[in-house]
Amino acid sequence: MAVERRTVIKSAAAAAGATALAGPFAGLIAGPAGAAPVGTLGGPAFRGLRATPDLRDGKVRLHLPEGFSYRSFHDTETPITLDDGTKLPGRHDGMGAFEGPGGDGGDITLIRNHEVAGPGTAFGPQGSWTYDPGAKGGCTHIDVNGHGEVMGAFTAINGTANNCSGGQMPWGAWVTCEETVNGPDVGPDFTGVPNSGFSKPHGYVYEVPVTGRSSAQPITQAGRFSHEAVSFDPREGRLYLTEDNFAFPSGFYRYTPATNPMKSGHLDNDGSLQMLAIKGMPNAHLEGHQDKGAVYSVEWVDIADPDPTFTPGPSGQLPSNNSALVAVGDQGRALGAAGFSRLEGQIFKNGVVYFTSTQAGGAPETGPELITGYGNGFGQVWAYDTRSEKLRLVYQSPGKQTFDFPDNITVSNRGTLVVCEDSNQDNYVRGLSRGGQLWDIALNRAESARTGLPRYDDEFAGSTFSPDGQTLFVNIQASAGMSFAIWGPWERMGV
DSSP: OOGGGOOOOOOOOOOOOOOOOOGGGTTOOOOOTTOOOBTTSSSOGGGSOEEEEOTTTSOEEEEEOTTOEEEEEOOTTSOOBOTTSOBOOSOEEEEEEEEOTTOSSSEEEEEEEEOOOSBSOOSSOOSTTBSOTTBOEEEEEEEEETTOOEEEEEEEEEEESOEEEEEEETTTEEEEEEBOOOSTTSOOOTTOOOSTTOSSOOOOEEEEETTSOOOOOBOGGGOSSBEEEEEEETTTTEEEEEEOOTTSOBOEEEEEOSSOHHHHSSOOSOOEEEEEEETTBTTOBTTBOOOTTOEEEEEEEEOSOSSOOOOOOTTSOOOOHHHHHTTTHHHHHTTTBOBBSOEEEEEEETTEEEEEETTOSBSOOSSOOTTTOSOSSSOEEEEEETTTTEEEEEEEOSOTTTOOOEEEEEEOTTSOEEEEEOOSSOOEEEEEOTTSOEEEEEEEOOBOTTTOOBOTTSEEEEEEEOTTSSEEEEEEESSSOEEEEEESOHHHHTO
16 A cells, blocks of 8 residues: 555444354464463564664664565666666565466565555666556566575556556466556546546556566556555456445455466456445444454455446546545446455455455454555455455454564465565564464564664565565565565464
């Protein structure tokens, strides 16, 4: 999410019903309400975090557990030029790690989002990989080794907007998501900046191949809304999509291409979009407090017009940005679709999609929250079983000091969830076990190279493991972005 929209929110509580479930969710039980991160209160000493020097220059930017090391790279407080002449932008956000060009497991290719907002000149060279020359977001392709040493980098797609997160596709691609509906056909967003500098509408997802540059063709049938992240179920050939609609209810969607990409090798633009609803509970308020282990049976409602057209009014005035933000979701809600609070990161593992709901867990909302964001809690993690079509609460934060605003999420080879925080105070990367226990993996202790001031409230984003599971790559998402490679005894940490 964009840093400008952070806010201190209200805390509250309300009750909700639940049932128990075995099967794929067995062991994924929400932790006790008062659970503290292991390693801070009575946990094993080696799990405690300690100041750890950056192998790039010896400065302490992270606190890590005993035995862990890291190297930062692409720190844009100092201007960086990539191999193709790109002046590297900041706002490092969602990221995926793939087997690198060497094919021997030692090299890794990262595709990294840059969540740069507003109209302006596209970064890097322009070509067939440029969607809109008047948009400043996109993705970069980086070849690294497991210790964060960069071997090459270039622009993979540009001319997109607010590239927040996305997801790795098993056929060898990254799908990047625009967290906006800006474009020349709608009015200004919350910043008040006119959209006249854009030449095309935004609010789509795009496929970026690991081996080269994107064709920059939006998958319009997957919806025009405030996209956050995607994951893919190869058996059913479906793409799951989260929506981070800051001031309004957010939806959980699925896009079914006409042809399974596992056969075609790419996402087509001929599929259908649907939105999650809870059986027997039209317009369920899932942003509200849930009972421990809450489970719901799911159904899906069709979105008739996933790519709505916005036209000027009689006097030439543009439709409001707020009306565009809810144009797709309102179609689903008219059919009973559920409302969440700011759905952000997601990951698919063994038939289950895990996703975060950043501000959820407090009192249910009674209407749009245009100032503080939709949701009155400190975050939830959900799991959706694509086979049984059951939705289960994995974890709900009991308070800001335990777990604050979960955002990007990934999963280790051993099945442990790794969650990035987007707090307005200290920011952690947390581990979340199958038993619902939460513990610390990393703490941001970066300081500005220019001013020496702390950057502790800069959020973590883009968590992703190397294909061999030995290195965790993660970003600090800020105007001066930075990436990290972290390695150490993950098995001892239960990761």
